[in-house]
Amino acid sequence: MKSHHHSSLVFSAIILVYFVILAGGIVRISGAGLGCPDWPRCFGRWIPPTDISQIPPHINTGDFNFRLAWTEYINRLAGVISGFVIFGIFLFLVKNYCEKWKMALTVVLLGLISLVLLLFFYIAKINFLIPVILSIILFLILQEGYYLFKYSFRKITVPFFVALLLMGYQGWLGSRVVSLELKPIIVSMHFYFALILVAFLVYSWVHIRQKNNDSFRVESQSHSKNFRRWTLLLFFLSVLQIFGGTKAREALEILYPSREDSSIINLFTENIGRVEVHKYGAFIFSLSIVIFFLYTRKIVGRNSFLYKTVFWILIITLLQHFTGVILYYLAFPAFGQVMHLLFSSVLFVFLFLLVVLNYEPNHPHRQYLSSSATD
Numbered sequence: 001m002k003s004h005h006h007s008s009l010v011f012s013a014i015i016l017v018y019f020v021i022l023a024g025g026i027v028r029i030s031g032a033g034l035g036c037p038d039w040p041r042c043f044g045r046w047i048p049p050t051d052i053s054q055i056p057p058h059i060n061t062g063d064f065n066f067r068l069a070w071t072e073y074i075n076r077l078a079g080v081i082s083g084f085v086i087f088g089i090f091l092f093l094v095k096n097y098c099e100k101w102k103m104a105l106t107v108v109l110l111g112l113i114s115l116v117l118l119l120f121f122y123i124a125k126i127n128f129l130i131p132v133i134l135s136i137i138l139f140l141i142l143q144e145g146y147y148l149f150k151y152s153f154r155k156i157t158v159p160f161f162v163a164l165l166l167m168g169y170q171g172w173l174g175s176r177v178v179s180l181e182l183k184p185i186i187v188s189m190h191f192y193f194a195l196i197l198v199a200f201l202v203y204s205w206v207h208i209r210q211k212n213n214d215s216f217r218v219e220s221q222s223h224s225k226n227f228r229r230w231t232l233l234l235f236f237l238s239v240l241q242i243f244g245g246t247k248a249r250e251a252l253e254i255l256y257p258s259r260e261d262s263s264i265i266n267l268f269t270e271n272i273g274r275v276e277v278h279k280y281g282a283f284i285f286s287l288s289i290v291i292f293f294l295y296t297r298k299i300v301g302r303n304s305f306l307y308k309t310v311f312w313i314l315i316i317t318l319l320q321h322f323t324g325v326i327l328y329y330l331a332f333p334a335f336g337q338v339m340h341l342l343f344s345s346v347l348f349v350f351l352f353l354l355v356v357l358n359y360e361p362n363h364p365h366r367q368y369l370s371s372s373a374t375d
């Protein structure tokens with residue numbers, strides 16, 4: 001495989017995670033979160049039942065709904081398959097971007113096996129001594145792993161490895177979402193960690209492109225330190241706005257976990273406070289993005305990578321705002337909810353990408369910035 005295709009592999013990992021986020025959004029909207037009451041199995045089976053007669057006797061058949069069980073199962077399957085594919089891509093990256101890669105792969109595999117065993121024995125509380133011994137082994141492996149990664153292109157391999165660990169963590173958090181019966185704060189945590197995971201993949205992606213001279217083409221234009229500060233500020237504003245959005249959703253969910261039981265409109269009026277804060281926050285955020293776009297248009301050429309990125313950030317922000325208004329005024333149509341969730345995560349990643357491009361000391365774009373900064 002040609003080296004510049006390596007970045008496409010990392011990019012496909014990012015797309016896969018987006019599919020999982022989308023699947024999670026669909027599960028939430030369709031009310032299928034508890035479609036499988038147990039985890040990791042579904043009604044005690046690895047493949048969900050297609051008929052009520054297939055449910056084992058010790059499980060309550062009353063909760064069975066074919067559509068919900070299969071929706072949740074497909075979501076889990078998407079998570080597991082992506083996890084394996086991302087693991088495969090990670091092994092590929094170690095082989096190509098790590099000196100002494102055979103040793104590195106052995107350390108990674110041993111480390112992961114001990115981690116899984118450690119978690120298994122700890123959760124199952126089978127024996128007190130085994131987790132302690134496994135922790136010591138894991139510590140030794142990690143120490144060895146540190147030296148190996150030190151001699152790799154660590155801005156590629158390390159963030160990807162962290163994303164892989166987060167993928168495992170997300171699997172576990174998914175089980176908590178089920179066992180805690182969709183507790184709103186845990187659902188939000190699941191979403192926050194998905195965003196952090198994607199951020200690590202994006203960081204790795206930027207560096208693999210840079211390493212293979214497949215860097216982002218940024219034409220020479222005059223822009224300043226102000227631009228960098230803007231990107232950071234807008235990134236933090238987006239984080240605040242996303243946090244506020246999840247708090248608004250939690251407020252709407254806390255009182256009436258089951259939407260069939262109550263009118264969504266009542267719920268909305270009773271929790272208007274958080275939603276209003278989110279609405280006014282959105283106004284400030286979207287306005288800042290529009291100003292930022294006009295500023296960018298003034299200082300960089302229309303064909304530049306920066307201009308195009310900021311243009312897309314503007315478009316996604318407007319779509320995000322539009323879907324928010326639809327949710328607010330049209331009593332939460334399901335499609336609007338999924339899109340609002342998806343656009344927010346795309347917006348986060350685009351702004352994160354902009355920050356990385358502007359603050360990475362070795363990136364060609366950043367080199368240009370430092371040599372041409374005017375203020």
Ligand code: HEM
Nearest residue numbers: 241242245246249279282320321324325327328337341344
């Ligand atoms: C433009 C920037 C915006 C961002 C980044 C943003 C982000 C978010 C996020 C991340 C959520 C949580 C979604 C979930 O967990 O399912 C959310 C929920 C929500 N947002 Fe926004 N939002 C924005 C604009 C707006 C606007 C302009 C409105 C209304 C005028 C709005 C109304 C809502 C409502 C009502 C919810 C709760 C939806 C639910 O219960 O499913 N948002 N927002």
